Amino acid sequence: MLLSMQPEAFADLGLIVFDECHLLHPRKEDRGRRGLDAMLAILNLTRIAPSADLLLLSTMMKNAGEVAGWIGSLTGRKSLALNLAWKPTRQVRGCVVYPAAQIAPLNAKLAHARKERPTQRTTPAHIKRELLAAPFGLFSLLQTWSTSDRRDYALLPLLATPQLLSTGNARRGTWYLTPNGNQLSGAIAAAAAASGMKTLVFVQTTVFCESCVSDFRARLNQKPVTLNEEEAKWRALVVEEMGGSEHCYLQIDHDGVLRAGNRAEFVSRETRLREVEQQRINVPLSDFIPIPSSFATGLTPRPQARKDIMLGAAAHASLLLRPPPTE
DSSP, X not given: OHHHHOGXXXXXXXXXXXXXXXXXXXXXXXXXXXXXXXXXXXXXXXXXXXXXXXEEOOSSOSOHHHHHXXXXXXXXXXXXXXXXXXXXXXXOEEEEEOOHHHHHHHHHHHHHHHHHOXXXXXXXXXXXXXXEEOOEEEEESOSSOOOOOGGXXXXXXXXXXXXXXXXXXXXXXXXXXXXXXXXXXXXXXXXHHHTTOEEEEEESSHHHHHXXXXXXXXXXXXXXXXXXXXXXXXXXXHHHHHTSGGGXXXXXXXXSOEEEOSOSOOOHHHHHXXXXXXXXXXXXXXXXXXXXXXXXXXXXXXXXXXXXXXXXXXXXXXXXXXXXXXX
């Protein structure tokens, strides 16, 4: 807006920095205006300040050379494409894998159930409950998984108990295993948080964020929160202000656990009580943050935060168990 109303304010620009420049090419499912707005900003800025240099940054571009060529034709100056695999922090990368000895019997079970029920559309519930497998983590310090040297990788069990997989329907009518990514990421996050590690889980949509929060709550071993005298006064003031305890977002269960709905409209005293709850339960919810995958780009843990875990719940989990089995 400022570009169109007061373009002369940008005439003296010497450097234009565009972070997350892959937004210039929006995804097919992205119906917003971000790609168009980004392109218009670049075109208008280079028109208003033609001598300004441009620095475009992205962690997820394959065609840097093409973009550099476009910038060169736009500015009339040579543009350099720089691809760096180096990152300022050292991260362990990993993916969830399952032993073939566990997956093969499950595939056979699904194929057999499908033959017995050729007209049924979805997998029977009792079959789904039997689709259990123990997840392992394949870890590496390499950024590109570019070697086949076993010394570059470590295979470690992730959880003490087997986890439920899920199923999908292929076009040809077969049933196949799926990773049940959101549920599995919640189980891994709960185990990590219980060990004192903060966890970010990237999911496909904001709707999945809500379901991940609900699932994570169910996995917590919370202890009762007994309010002290000062906190009890806060609670009484909140109840009086709201006109009754039934109108409060914060509720005290019969077992003494102070709980909160998934709301943002807390009054000030309720906010303080919420902080008390998070400080006293076994695993604070602040140790688990599910966010849409669109926020993942450029997100890097602080160098000193050596206990951060970043999980891709649904966006990449589909790679783990394909292709679908044949009948």
